Amino acid sequence: MSHYKHFTTKEREKILFFLAQEKTISFIAKELQRDKSSVSREIKRNTNTEGIYSPSYAQKQYEIRRRKCGRKPLLLNADIHKTVQFLFLQYQWSPEQISFRLKHEKNPIQISYA
Template identity: 45%
Template sequence: MTHNRFPTRICLSKNIIRRNSVMSHYTHLTIFERARIFLLHEKGYSLRKIASDIHRSPATVSRELNRNSEEKYSPSQANRKYATRRKNCGRRKILNNPRVWAIVRRLI
């Protein structure tokens, strides 16, 4: 019998994902969590109350609002920005550059 160390429970009525309080692995915010941040932030809830509701650190909520707010926070726009940042992150393959590839071929 296998046990999941970090069980996930989806609460469809609130459209949020709840995890065990012990988090050893970082997980990115979901669109549901972003929507919940938006709703609670619009209602005037504090960062700590929002963080408690979605079972995240207040620092995570603060970074999310600061990173993705231009005039007003939008969960769909924040998710698009996240996808773009994720696509552009990581190590660049230097051999995709034709000039570098030509130099490597000449040296080999």
Template identity: 40%
Template sequence: MSHYTHLSIEEREKSRVMLEQGMSICAIARILSRSPSTISREFKRNSYAAHHAQKKYMKRKSNCGRKSVLKHNEKIRNYVIQRLKLRWTPEQISGRAKLEKQAFSISYNTIYRAVHSGILPIEIKKIMRFMNKHKKRKSTNDNRGKIPNTVNISQRPSGCTNRSRFGHFESDTVLGMRKTGLLGTHVERKSGFLVAFKLE
């Protein structure tokens, strides 16, 4: 009569992980070089761990087969499509759904995946492509608030930086206490000569 030996802690952990991955008792036994009856007994002895492992496997399997909500829920699909046609971003759509306290919630990642995977109409993908191009062009050409034909401070002559040459001025504005007045200032860097004037 063969003598039954319990699995080691390491073997128990390995068997639990393999069970979570959906492997059969025979396959686990073969990998651990144990008899199927030994593996079966261990799972029966620790039925909670075995049940928990199997439950995790079934849940993961179910999640893998889950379909996109935008493919199977027409209400959510129409909500998203209508707003994408209005040039809303997925982030705006997701946030607006929360603010409006819709009966559903949808993440912007889900919307992006639906666009790129072809779940949504091809026209939506074209709209998104146009929005991305426009955004990039706007970010590279947006010069609002910039003074034209200026030279970066890092490119100023060494005589200005080390204050060895006269004639280099540095300008600034100074706001008074309680925001009651505004001054413009010009300071010659070598001599420290200051010119200040009130700004309206």
């Protein structure tokens, strides 16, 4: 099984160059030694509303997506954290019970116990 490799800024610039020369996706993929579907997806995801592919926009979007990926922080709200900790430790409530209690109180912040 091959290992996925993200597009580099240089590769994105080459894509723009080949698109300006009206080269096919197959040609671009062969030149970059990438799968056609990867090149096609890259172009589709990073083309603006006018239909223009932008390597700088693509790189910015990639960096934004990378920052957003991964596990989300748990219980950032200090009040909710204290409530959950209190109910769990003092009353020995299950996560399901705590989640239901917060929903029942119409708390703006919901938690998932899954």
